[in-house]
Every structure is written in structure tokens, then in C-alpha cells.
Amino acid sequence: MDAFQYRHGALFAEAVGVENIAAAVGTPVYVYSQATFLDHLAKNQRAYADIDTLICYSVKACGNIHILRRLHEAGAGFDIVSGGELFRARRAGADPSRIVYAGAGKTDAEIIEALQAGIACFNIESEAELENLVRLTRLHNRPTRAALRVNPDIDPGTHRHITTGTRETKFGVQIEHAVDLFHRYRDNGAVDLCAIHVHLGSGGKTIDPYVRAVERALTLIEELRARGHRIEALNLGGGYGADYESKTVPTAADYAAGIAPLIKGRGLRLILEPGKSIIANAGILITRVLYTKTTGDKHFVIVDAGMNDLIRPVLYEAFHFIWPVRVGEGFVPTVRRQDLCPEGSRIVDVVGPICEGADFFARDRALPPVERGDLLAVFTAGAYGFTMASNYNARPMPPEVLVDGESFRVIRRRQTYEDLVAPEL
């Protein structure tokens, strides 16, 4: 579900007209729907209600502290990948005992911060990291728990930059080495290695890779238990599909139907780290058409947002549905699909103002006729949108707006030129 719908030809975020937000805050602007991300969290909570589950929202997908606070209040824990994300989560009021920490390159300073905060679990990505964690844990007298991230060698069939569970990636240890590692670190007295972590990477369109990953992880867990290791939890990571195109990915209930029965009755706590499946379609990027132009037989729509605001189309060749905020008769989109092409639309490239050929949002895409001054919505931009924004071309980062029912508020102001140079003074 998402709460971005057209009413009488104008796009609304919940009960707020998107045009009103653009008029008040300017463009480009990220707009989030609170009802949407809370609905996604609640659906996950319900889907796994009959097994012991901790849902740790992945902060890197969208880390605005106001959004984290809402998710925390609704019962989410957090998955972090840096000291900065730990800081954000704590600023949002998160309970450290519901925070798990992943990442192949944790620094000593970051590890110490997390130890001192008392987080629930470190997701360990290599033997060298485990050795370092044991050392720091002893040095600071802060015993902790850890999950070993194993690489199940399963390819969910997505883009190579977001596939993390195959043999060739930098993440995790090969599943064949796990037993040996558990054996050698059994009595270290500092780090309780008591869980298995797998994370396939993002965007698979079926539940099959996840079911196979659970099966492989459970085989490993049974073997470890048979050798006397106490394994308390299985962390399945994130990567669950998000609705970039209408109705092309499994729902939380679909995943749970495949996963939960395999876990049930095994005395295992399930940890999930959903990011984009919670927040992706809870956010849109609103941008204004600056110019239209035709060169040869190509039509360009040049907008005031650029790849510094939303880099996913360039970085992942990602599809984002783009449509005008106000549409004429016959142009209200019934589905958000790559092939949507109502009669009277025009094939265009939607591009940004940045001095890079790669600065595009869509290529050869059908769009209703638009002109200078029109607003466009880039849908499903809530995940890895603002969090990947930069100041490239000395462009101030856009504001973030949170909609709740009939009201909206700015939860991050637009950067100013002064913000651009402040750290240089």
C-alpha cells in the first residue's frame, strides 16, 4: 500500500495536496507518508507474529531522525552500518538493545561506540573483524554478542551492485568456513558468537532465494548445535522487494508464508533488517520542469532535481515511475509500470541540470505532455534517495517533508549556500 494517490487530477500525499507542499517548501523536495511506512512495518510485525521476531529497520535506507523516531515508537529496532547511523538511531530515541550492527569495515572507534552503547549484536563479516572485536571487547571490558555473517552463495538475480550474497562479494564468510570459526572462537570469554546472519542483497522478485537461504542457514545451525554451540538467532538481513512497479514483488505476508514455518519451533529468534520494503514507496521526490527541448528526434524534459538528489537511476539502473503532479483527463495512472503509455503521451528523457551525461532519471519513457513550471513526482524514492544525496555541483541538498494525515512538516530544512561552505571556515 502507499498513500500517494490522484484526486481530481492532482497528486495527494495522504490528505495533503503535493502542490501545496511544493508551494510552501519549494522544489526539489522529498515527501514521505508516515501512514505508508508505519503500514509496512505493521504488516511485517503481523506476518511474523507467531514467532519470536525482531524487526530492525535498516537506517541506511532513509535515516531522518523523525522517521526513525516514528518507527521506534511503532516497535522497530534498527540495523546500522556505521557510527554515524548509531548516533542517528540514538538521537531518535532508539533502544540500543534493539540495534544490530553490520558492515565489512567497522573501525575501532565505531566498534567502541557500539560496545559502550550496549547494542544487541554485531554482525561479523570476517575472521579478522571477529578477532578485533574480541580484542576491543576485552580491552573495554564490555562483553557482547555477535552473529557470523555467512555467504550462502545465492544470487537473487538483481543488479550486480546490489547483490551481496554470492561468493564473489566482499561481504560475509564462506559458509564452509563457519563451523571452523565457531569452533576456534568458542571459549574466547568476550564475544558470545550465538547467531547466524545472511543478507542476500536487494530487490529479488520472488521469495525463492530467501527460502533457500533460510534452508542453508538452518542446515548450518543444526550442525553447529550438534557440535555443542548455542545458537539463539537467525538474522535474515534485508533486501525484500519494494513496489518500484505496481504489484511486481512479494508482500511481507508472502515472505513470511515461506520463511516463518521453517523457523517455527526451532528455538530461534528471527531478526529481519528490512530497509527499502519499509520506506521506498513511502517517499516521493517532487521536482519542477525547468525546460523542455527537442534535439533530433529526442525530447528532453529538464528538471530542477539532479543525480545529486537521487542517484539510483544512474547507480543501479533503477526504474522510478515518474508522472506529473497534475494531470489532465485520461492521464491518471492506473498502475506504475515502465510500459504505461496512455494515448497522447510523448516519449522523453527526464534529465537533471548537472554537468554529467549520466544525470538522468528516465530514458525513452512515456510521459503526458508537460511544460516549463509543471511539477513531476518521482515515485518510490523513499529508500536510498535522500540518504545518498550529495552536494555535487555545489547544489544544496533538498528538504524532507513528513506528511501525517492532513498535516505536513519539514523534518529537514533545505540546505543553504552557507551550509555548503560552513565546514571550510
Ligand SMILES: *Cc1c(COP(=O)(O)O)cnc(C)c1O
Ligand atoms: C542494506 C542492508 C539492509 C537493507 O537492505 P534493503 O534492501 O533496503 O532491505 C539490511 N541488512 C544489511 C546488512 C544491509 O547492508
